[in-house]
Amino acid sequence: VTAHPSYDQLSAAFLRMYRFEHLQAIAMWDHATYIPPGGNDARSAAMGELAAHLHRLRTAPELAPLLASAATEALDELARANLREMQRVHRHATALPDALVHEATIAGARCEHAWRTQRPANDWAGFAVNLKEVVRLTRRQAELLSDQLGLSKYDALMDRFEPGMRSAEVDRLFGAVKSWLPELIRKVRARQAKQTVIAANGPFPLAAQKALCERVMKLLQFDFDGGRLDVSTHPFTGGVPEDVRLTTRYSADQFENSLMGTIHETGHARYEQHRPRAWLGQPVSEARSMAIHESQSLSFEMQLGRSRAFMQLLAPLLREYLGAQPAFEPDNVFGLYTRVRPGFIRVDADEVTYPAHVILRYEIERLLIEGECEVDDIPALWDEQMMKLLEVDTRGNYKDGPMQDIHWTDGAYGYFPCYTLGAMYAAQWFATIRTQRAALDSEIARGELSGVLDWLQANIWENASRFETDELTRRASGGPLDPAHFKAHLEARYLG
Numbered sequence: 359v360t361a362h363p364s365y366d367q368l369s370a371a372f373l374r375m376y377r378f379e380h381l382q383a384i385a386m387w388d389h390a391t392y393i394p395p396g397g398n399d400a401r402s403a404a405m406g407e408l409a410a411h412l413h414r415l416r417t418a419p420e421l422a423p424l425l426a427s428a429a430t431e432a433l434d435e436l437a438r439a440n441l442r443e444m445q446r447v448h449r450h451a452t453a454l455p456d457a458l459v460h461e462a463t464i465a466g467a468r469c470e471h472a473w474r475t476q477r478p479a480n481d482w483a484g485f486a487v488n489l490k491e492v493v494r495l496t497r498r499q500a501e502l503l504s505d506q507l508g509l510s511k512y513d514a515l516m517d518r519f520e521p522g523m524r525s526a527e528v529d530r531l532f533g534a535v536k537s538w539l540p541e542l543i544r545k546v547r548a549r550q551a552k553q554t555v556i557a558a559n560g561p562f563p564l565a566a567q568k569a570l571c572e573r574v575m576k577l578l579q580f581d582f583d584g585g586r587l588d589v590s591t592h593p594f595t596g597g598v599p600e601d602v603r604l605t606t607r608y609s610a611d612q613f614e615n616s617l618m619g620t621i622h623e624t625g626h627a628r629y630e631q632h633r634p635r636a637w638l639g640q641p642v643s644e645a646r647s648m649a650i651h652e653s654q655s656l657s658f659e660m661q662l663g664r665s666r667a668f669m670q671l672l673a674p675l676l677r678e679y680l681g682a683q684p685a686f687e688p689d690n691v692f693g694l695y696t697r698v699r700p701g702f703i704r705v706d707a708d709e710v711t712y713p714a715h716v717i718l719r720y721e722i723e724r725l726l727i728e729g730e731c732e733v734d735d736i737p738a739l740w741d742e743q744m745m746k747l748l749e750v751d752t753r754g755n756y757k758d759g760p761m762q763d764i765h766w767t768d769g770a771y772g773y774f775p776c777y778t779l780g781a782m783y784a785a786q787w788f789a790t791i792r793t794q795r796a797a798l799d800s801e802i803a804r805g806e807l808s809g810v811l812d813w814l815q816a817n818i819w820e821n822a823s824r825f826e827t828d829e830l831t832r833r834a835s836g837g838p839l840d841p842a843h844f845k846a847h848l849e850a851r852y853l854g
């Protein structure tokens with residue numbers, strides 16, 4: 359006889375959900391990589407059915423009384439954290455009626471499908487018709503979640519991706535960045551105008567690029583027994599901790615993006631591979647949040663991968679896999695990977711201008727969800743902020759403006775802040791690692807990466823969702839999230 363029968367029943371129920379989520383993750387990966395066009399419709403239908411089944415499991419009527427009685431049982435610290443996460447999943451899932459979720463999925467799919475042709479045609483007017491329907495249904499969901507969670511509408515949506523984060527806090531953090539970013543960009547640009555960087559000469563055969571990417575994944579200690587690298591239009595990391603699937607995309611005329619994209623996804627992948635095996639299948643073993651996840655990919659890509667020290671490791675590999683050329687000297691590779699150029703497109707943005715893209719999307723989507731602006735107001739807000747933050751003129755250019763991302767078409771409102779919060783967390787992790795390892799850069803340059811990787815494993819990966827984000831942050835770094843680390847990182851790298 360167990361001392362916590364209700365908790366045990368919940369554990370069994372959540373393990374069952376995890377098994378279905380496993381199959382869902384692999385089906386999604388296959389859908390993004392290898393599915394032949396003829397399989398598309400049937401797969402979409404099957405995945406819709408699986409998603410509906412999972413939603414029924416998460417909202418099953420027997421869960422509410424079990425969650426209530428488990429809260430009165432004698433549970434150890436880990437089980438209590440697990441129960442807290444179960445309650446969170448349940449609160450979010452039960453806030454939304456099936457019919458509304460279904461209607462929103464269909465509106466999102468319709469908007470996304472039309473967007474594929476509307477974007478190249480710069481057809482904002484046509485796109486806005488569908489987007490208004492997505493926004494209407496998202497606002498309805500935000501209202502219901504807001505009632506259930508006792509949060510503002512936007513905060514209720516953001517809580518799906520970044521539990522515990524509130525827009526008042528995001529305003530504070532992003533407000534700090536806005537106060538120094540435009541001036542920093544100007545200074546870096548003035549400095550880089552005087553520097554010469556030699557472009558790498560292609561073409562770069564795709565097979566060589568793939569071999570190079572896999573070699574760098576091994577350097578970063580990715581476990582190929584428990585995962586693989588493939589190709590998709592939009593790179594991502596999927597699968598499950600026991601079988602992590604990551605993707606990149608290659609272009610013969612340049613190697614920079616496939617390689618750095620792979621390093622980014624490897625950061626996501628190693629977090630997944632090192633979530634605590636003993637707790638797998640339970641909500642407490644899930645990654646803490648989207649910003650913490652992004653802090654791992656950006657630890658790999660930005661903090662480690664684009665550092666001057668790491669170029670000592672990359673440069674010889676570039677020569678080995680792609681052939682020797684003057685561009686592949688460490689200083690020049692550093693120059694290639696740290697060029698700052700304000701541009702239209704978020705996913706192509708450099709490390710310094712990237713936060714501007716996120717801040718402007720965050721500010722617009724929050725107004726939109728709170729009902730303080732309408733879809734028709736988006737282009738003017740966009741133009742104004744792009745000019746203010748990046749001095750880029752986007753008037754009339756909708757395809758490279760508010761039509762460029764997929765997030766708003768598929769209803770993922772509240773996600774954008776996670777990118778820049780992740781960059782801030784990553785800077786804070788590395789500031790902490792540096793206080794503990796004075797010789798970090800020379801270790802990295804020699805290929806000794808265990809100082810970084812062991813710290814991330816012990817402080818982030820193995821904790822998974824055991825602590826809420828703020829506590830995880832304090833335990834790892836001694837204090838709450840502080841954007842000053844991000845500023846200090848950018849100044850050291852780009853003005854130091």
Ligand SMILES: [Zn+2]
Nearest residue numbers: 622626652655
């Ligand atoms: Zn990422």
